[in-house]
Amino acid sequence: MTRRAALLFCALLLAPAAARADSLMTDLSQRLIAITSSFTGSSILVFGAVVPDGPGKRDVVVVLRGPDQSIRVRKKERVFGIWVNNEALAFEGVPAFYAVAATRPLAEIDAGADFARHQIGLDDLKLRERSANGAEEEKPETPDFRAAIRRLKLGQGLYASPMSPVTFVGPNLFRAEFQFPSNVPVGSYKAEIYLFSDGDLVGANSSALFVDKTGLERWIYKSAMNYPALYGLAAIAIAVGIGWTAALVFRKA
Template identity: 75%
Template sequence: MRRLCLLLLCLLSPLTARADSLMTDLSERLIAITSSFTGSSILVFGAVVADGPGKRDVVVVLRGPDQGLRVRRKEQVAGIWMNTDAHPFEAVPAFYAVAATRPLAEINAASAFARHQIGLSALKLKVRGLSETSEEASEAVPFRTALLRLKARQGLYPLMTQPVTFVGPSLFRATFQFPSNVPVGSYKAEIYLFKDGELIGANSSALFVDKTGIERWIYKAALNYPVLYGLSAVFIAAGIGWLAALAFRRT
């Protein structure tokens, strides 16, 4: 609420700028994952102070964290399904979603979309060790398509563009939904302002998704001390089994 009030004060103050201005913020900066986490939402809001006529469009991209993934192809070999070809991808966003005031095709800013990777069709999924112009890059196209399909099936790459809604002439808002399997890490909300199809402003805000409480301790232990974590899990399981056997023996 305090951030929204600041935006309103900026709108009501005398304007001396000769160009459009873009002000943005997030409803929260941390999404906490606990044992009862079933998903969450984040609100991206802001204001556009327009100068002069023209059609304004706001596009919001929420993405992160980048990760390396290996996509394999399964084929039947002698009647048995086996992994054959594989391509390692680098800097793949674990989560990627887009919101816009109208469909991206209607904004008519293909060059800006390609430059800033706005939209799934413009998202560059680079194969490690291959340039985009190499002959081998064409062989990776089916693997890129499979990667996008798998991410969409997991709910991490929504296929539908979310709406950006203007509340009045200047204020806008967009809501993104995080599924329960959203990865932890650093995310970034990128907000772009277009005027008649031309990019005239941009802003970004950081967002963090992290585990809290005992879940965070277990996650960090498994990540930083995998051997000790594995041994502890074995000893705990053995201890519980021994106690259960002892209890049933007495009864």
């Protein structure tokens, strides 16, 4: 990783001066997180180099998110002493995983408009509720459902809190490490890297990352997704076979 970061920095230094206005180059330590039967979590390193053009306080913010999913949130209410599901709202485009790293707290960077535009930080993460015809809706109780999604994701370890640090290794090289829990969903992820100068967005970059099952786990997962009926019948047959075999063994014993 150190060699790759050094090559990035050298490329920036060799670039023409006219093209080096706050130059930003980034990369990932790996682009595939392989999930096997012994998977207990993993981590990736986002690193890069910044060559500033002029004075000012530079900040780097990294957002790691994906894959988007649809979620239906139900609200429980107590009716005659029994807790039952009452109202439900459906949300689309909800990131299954979301984490942010920055050189300092987002409030100190003070780039509220850019944070809102690019959904940087949990407070600016847009979780929109949609109706059956696909139109966006804003109901009075929607903020409570949004807060419930964030609370559940935080409890599952899929929304990272507190924020991870972005550290500079020397004056120009930076790095940020992200941890994936064992229950991280498979799919496409994206690392978005933003460069701020005195609170103004002056550069951005992004890299793709994939989380996927490998080996037997991948075959089972793909079978369940692509052929659910056959997968269900096979699961029933296996369960019946195991039960029948166990019955024979205990009968002989």
